[in-house]
Amino acid sequence: MCSKNKVVELDDVIIKFAGDSGDGMQFTGSQFSDTSVNEGNDLATFPDFPSEIRAPQGTIAGVSGFQIHIGGKDIHTSGDLADVLVAMNPAALKKNLKWVRDDGIIIIDIDNFDNKHYKKAGYVEDPLNDGSLEGYQVIKAPITSFTKQSVKGLDPKVALKTKNQFVSGLLYFLFNRNMEQGKHFIREKFKNKPNLVQANIDVLEAGFHYAETIEAFHTTYRIISADKKGSFRNVTGNVAAAWGLIAAAEKSGRKLFLGSYPITPATEILQELSSRKHLGVKVFQAEDEIAGVASAIGASFAGNLGATSTSGPGLSLKSELIGLAVMTELPLVVVNVQRGGPATGLPTKPEQADLLQALYGRNGESPVVVMAATTPGDCFHAAYKASKIAMEHMVPVILLTDGYLANGSELWNIPDVDNLPNIKPPLAKANDSNYAPYRRNPETLAREWAVPGTEGLRHRVGGLEKEDVTGEVSHDALNHQIMVKYRQEKVQRIANYIPEQSIVGSQNGGKLLVVSWGGTFGAVFTAVTEMRKEGKDISLAHFDYINPLPKNTKEVLSKFDQIIVTELNNGQFVNYLRDNFPQYDYLKFNKIQGLPFMIYELKEKFNEILEEK
Amino acid sequence: MSEQNSHPEALTAKDFKSDGPVKWCSGCGAYSILNAVTSTLPRIGVRKEDVVFVSGIGCSSRFPYYVKTYGFHGLHGRAMPIASGVKLANPELNLWVVTGDGDSMAIGGNHFIHTLRRNLDMNVLLLNNKIYGLTKGQYSPTTPFGSKTKTSPDGTIEHPFKPGELTMGAEGAFYARVIDTDPKMMKEVFYEAALHKGTSLVEVLQNCIIFANKVHEEVTSRDVKEDNTIQLQHGKPMIFGKNNDKGLILDGVKLKVVKIGENGISKEDILIHDAHNPDDTLHYMLTRMTLPELPLALGVIRAHKAPVYDQLMEEQVHQAQKHTKIKCLNDLLNSGETVKK
Ligand code: SF4
Numbered sequence: 001m002c003s004k005n006k007v008v009e010l011d012d013v014i015i016k017f018a019g020d021s022g023d024g025m026q027f028t029g030s031q032f033s034d035t036s037v038n039e040g041n042d043l044a045t046f047p048d049f050p051s052e053i054r055a056p057q058g059t060i061a062g063v064s065g066f067q068i069h070i071g072g073k074d075i076h077t078s079g080d081l082a083d084v085l086v087a088m089n090p091a092a093l094k095k096n097l098k099w100v101r102d103d104g105i106i107i108i109d110i111d112n113f114d115n116k117h118y119k120k121a122g123y124v125e126d127p128l129n130d131g132s133l134e135g136y137q138v139i140k141a142p143i144t145s146f147t148k149q150s151v152k153g154l155d156p157k158v159a160l161k162t163k164n165q166f167v168s169g170l171l172y173f174l175f176n177r178n179m180e181q182g183k184h185f186i187r188e189k190f191k192n193k194p195n196l197v198q199a200n201i202d203v204l205e206a207g208f209h210y211a212e213t214i215e216a217f218h219t220t221y222r223i224i225s226a227d228k229k230g231s232f233r234n235v236t237g238n239v240a241a242a243w244g245l246i247a248a249a250e251k252s253g254r255k256l257f258l259g260s261y262p263i264t265p266a267t268e269i270l271q272e273l274s275s276r277k278h279l280g281v282k283v284f285q286a287e288d289e290i291a292g293v294a295s296a297i298g299a300s301f302a303g304n305l306g307a308t309s310t311s312g313p314g315l316s317l318k319s320e321l322i323g324l325a326v327m328t329e330l331p332l333v334v335v336n337v338q339r340g341g342p343a344t345g346l347p348t349k350p351e352q353a354d355l356l357q358a359l360y361g362r363n364g365e366s367p368v369v370v371m372a373a374t375t376p377g378d379c380f381h382a383a384y385k386a387s388k389i390a391m392e393h394m395v396p397v398i399l400l401t402d403g404y405l406a407n408g409s410e411l412w413n414i415p416d417v418d419n420l421p422n423i424k425p426p427l428a429k430a431n432d433s434n435y436a437p438y439r440r441n442p443e444t445l446a447r448e449w450a451v452p453g454t455e456g457l458r459h460r461v462g463g464l465e466k467e468d469v470t471g472e473v474s475h476d477a478l479n480h481q482i483m484v485k486y487r488q489e490k491v492q493r494i495a496n497y498i499p500e501q502s503i504v505g506s507q508n509g510g511k512l513l514v515v516s517w518g519g520t521f522g523a524v525f526t527a528v529t530e531m532r533k534e535g536k537d538i539s540l541a542h543f544d545y546i547n548p549l550p551k552n553t554k555e556v557l558s559k560f561d562q563i564i565v566t567e568l569n570n571g572q573f574v575n576y577l578r579d580n581f582p583q584y585d586y587l588k589f590n591k592i593q594g595l596p597f598m599i600y601e602l603k604e605k606f607n608e609i610l611e612e613k
Numbered sequence: 614m615s616e617q618n619s620h621p622e623a624l625t626a627k628d629f630k631s632d633g634p635v636k637w638c639s640g641c642g643a644y645s646i647l648n649a650v651t652s653t654l655p656r657i658g659v660r661k662e663d664v665v666f667v668s669g670i671g672c673s674s675r676f677p678y679y680v681k682t683y684g685f686h687g688l689h690g691r692a693m694p695i696a697s698g699v700k701l702a703n704p705e706l707n708l709w710v711v712t713g714d715g716d717s718m719a720i721g722g723n724h725f726i727h728t729l730r731r732n733l734d735m736n737v738l739l740l741n742n743k744i745y746g747l748t749k750g751q752y753s754p755t756t757p758f759g760s761k762t763k764t765s766p767d768g769t770i771e772h773p774f775k776p777g778e779l780t781m782g783a784e785g786a787f788y789a790r791v792i793d794t795d796p797k798m799m800k801e802v803f804y805e806a807a808l809h810k811g812t813s814l815v816e817v818l819q820n821c822i823i824f825a826n827k828v829h830e831e832v833t834s835r836d837v838k839e840d841n842t843i844q845l846q847h848g849k850p851m852i853f854g855k856n857n858d859k860g861l862i863l864d865g866v867k868l869k870v871v872k873i874g875e876n877g878i879s880k881e882d883i884l885i886h887d888a889h890n891p892d893d894t895l896h897y898m899l900t901r902m903t904l905p906e907l908p909l910a911l912g913v914i915r916a917h918k919a920p921v922y923d924q925l926m927e928e929q930v931h932q933a934q935k936h937t938k939i940k941c942l943n944d945l946l947n948s949g950e951t952v953k954k
Contacts, residue, residue: 034950040952231951232951232953233949233950246945250941257702259698278936281930284697284698284701291724291727295697298667298685298694298697299699300702301695302665302703303703415946416943452706453662453703453705455662459684462685464686
């Protein structure tokens with residue numbers, strides 16, 4: 001490092017990269033994440049891309065972003081307001097300025113700040129001179145022109161594709177990051193395009209040297225390392241969910257079959273598993289959502305762990321088939337990556353509004369297990385537990401994640417598959433003379449899994465109501481009631497096999513209990529723990545099992561004077577709790593903007609309630 | 614040949630007949646189809662535990678309850694994707710799909726075309742009675758134009774599908790057409806379908822005695838049957854008729870019926886049926902033949918050996934497993950960019 005620079009240590013920093021979809025901001029963000037993980041930081045990231053692949057250049061609609069939060073303490077979210085914003089053009093600045101801290105650093109590509117670009121971004125006044133950037137430390141870097149200079153020989157179109165590396169160079173200098181790790185990332189990513197490796201490295205170095213020579217960066221920063229112990233890697237929620245399914249297949253001795261159809265933001269699950277044939281995974285890209293889940297049920301009937309991945313609109317299409325899995329009492333895991341709805345809604349934005357659909361969106365009395373993942377890394381464990389429940393209890397499980405978890409990433413403590421809890425599916429034994437398709441385990445009420453090909457167990461399943469025990473088609477009135485009750489009771493009894501609901505904070509109760517579920521964990525947990533440090537009487541019950549609810553749910557709710565349910569929808573979990581425990585009063589706090597919660601807005605709301613009292 | 618290939622246990626039709634009652638209307642054409650199936654199964658050389666029947670919804674889709682095998686009675690239109698999952702999960706299974714003209718041509722139309730183009734190894738029996746039976750008599754996608762049904766009291770105003778045309782349009786590799794009144798032909802064709810690797814689509818013209826009785830009469834009734842149909846056999850000339858004196862020739866780009874011995878036509882001029890030809894042009898023309906100009910084609914019209922999806926998938930998995938250093942999930946989790954602290 002340049003010795004005259006002052007180096008300041010930081011607990012954590014939030015950086016937002018923003019530019020045109022084609023500017024490579026996702027790449028730069030991933031590269032910076034990778035280096036940070038290597039340098040021992042904890043981190044969480046969140047990409048924010050438009051649903052159009054390449055919207056018109058320079059427009060607000062075309063802005064693609066990548067936020068990264070790195071630090072030495074426990075990082076639970078990709079962060080509220082950015083300390084550093086990189087804006088490759090005026091549109092990126094316009095779209096993101098409101099998400100930058102008042103005294104933050106803004107790095108712009110000055111080459112793109114001209115009247116033509118202002119017009120595209122919808123600026124009437126020149127933002128560099130209208131006072132809107134007052135208070136910020138603005139670095140006007142000639143990113144485009146210097147990039148062109150440093151790769152002169154290259155085809156200009158290709159050259160421009162490397163300008164994200166100029167940005168990386170600036171930031172590697174500003175945050176004292178290891179350049180070798182940055183180069184390593186380039187070499188890995190362009191393994192198959194060796195001609196691009198040197199160009200990108202040249203531009204990375206050019207950015208670094210530019211930063212070294214300009215006055216603007218007289219202060220640089222070092223982010224303290226996290227003191228977590230173990231083996232770690234950076235993982236996104238979708239990849240983690242895919243791996244969780246593979247883990248469950250390995251531990252249960254069943255093969256994994258995924259029948260699915262591409263849909264944003266769940267597609268990476270399908271893609272990740274498609275490249276895991278070497279682990280014995282079979283993936284069937286079906287002709288539609290319905291065929292995807294139908295094939296998963298068929299595979300499950302034939303003895304595989306049948307799974308399907310989807311997002312809200314796809315879950316709607318799969319409803320009838322999920323009902324078939326309820327009726328046939330076969331294992332099925334549905335990973336539903338929630339996005340803004342209804343209809344096509346906000347394909348790339350997170351929301352928690354599929355909860356009621358997951359719970360009730362089928363014809364007839366049709367209970368399924370509903371669970372939710374809490375962080376990108378937790379998607380692994382949630383998918384594992386969902387598969388375990390599906391197989392051991394012979395029941396469909398809907399696992400709810402969301403766009404924020406799916407595409408976001410965190411530093412993840414790599415589990416040892418050998419240490420995961422065992423999975424023992426109730427497989428029927430060959431030639432069991434007492435076998436009956438709907439004979440149930442008296443404890444779990446699960447029926448046995450009799451796999452085609454097994455001698456002596458030929459039987460039929462299907463969507464028509466079945467006679468208790470024998471599984472013959474039955475339209476008998478009383479039998480129907482018995483079977484409806486069995487299916488309900490079987491799901492309820494799963495509460496005996498899941499952990500009790502934990503409380504973050506005052507175990508014996510107190511003034512305010514915050515209730516949340518699923519992907520909002522990071523923000524709500526951070527808000528509550530920060531407020532507790534400030535001495536506030538506030539606790540958190542964050543749910544990941546929704547149907548059935550943990551057995552002690554009522555007890556947890558009963559201990560607090562006030563309960564506030566916060567969720568990214570119009571109030572679905574709160575109504576579910578009202579329905580189950582009508583004896584309590586519930587406040588609610590909802591956000592329906594296709595955006596995750598900000599920590600500050602949660603604290604504001606919780607403080608408001610605590611002060612009212 | 615099946616006897617040599619088959620398992621030591623000697624199976625008979627009885628091994629596949631279910632113990633429970635069969636609940637189709639008496640006189641329904643499905644009964645003879647069921648009999649032809651149960652007498653075909655013992656001949657194909659598979660263990661009875663390896664046979665699986667999957668169906669959708671409709672009269673025909675009750676089939677799995679009436680054969681003593683593993684069975685899955687699915688949902689409206691969904692038999693084919695359910696069956697695809699079964700087959701991919703365990704390619705050793707001998708898979709049969711039983712569906713109807715409503716189930717596979719209407720609500721399951723999308724699955725029908727995609728399953729055929731993938732060519733998974735399964736045998737599909739499409740019981741075409743040209744009506745919705747189970748819902749009591751509404752027109753289906755194969756109901757003849759103008760037919761009066763419960764939902765077309767003034768006659769239908771839509772053009773019917775020919776399942777064979779759809780099969781070929783969807784890159785299907787095997788297509789056969791049989792009639793429920795001809796057990797001998799059914800048994801022969803079911804057997805061929807079972808041995809064919811890939812999706813074997815057999816359209817069975819089935820009579821619904823209640824809602825569309827005699828809809829296939831012009832090809833089933835004794836006095837006209839031989840003149841109105843042609844039973845195609847691979848490698849044999851396309852000759853038909855009561856007196857075996859009619860044949861098919863190509864006249865320009867059209868098929869034409871000729872009389873042997875008339876206008877200088879001899880046996881040698883008659884087309885020879887080549888079901889194995891990868892090019893489906895002629896198969897398609899044969900499938901389209903309609904009365905009164907041309908006889909209805911029966912038998913195995915197309916049986917082309919095409920790559921089979923489930924075998925290809927097994928092969929890809931096998932190759933991937935052979936060539937990887939990452940053998941289990943722990944290997945994967947600890948590969949690539951990780952840090953130890
Ligand atoms: S309604 Fe028709 S197709 Fe259905 S069982 Fe009766 S006769 Fe057969």
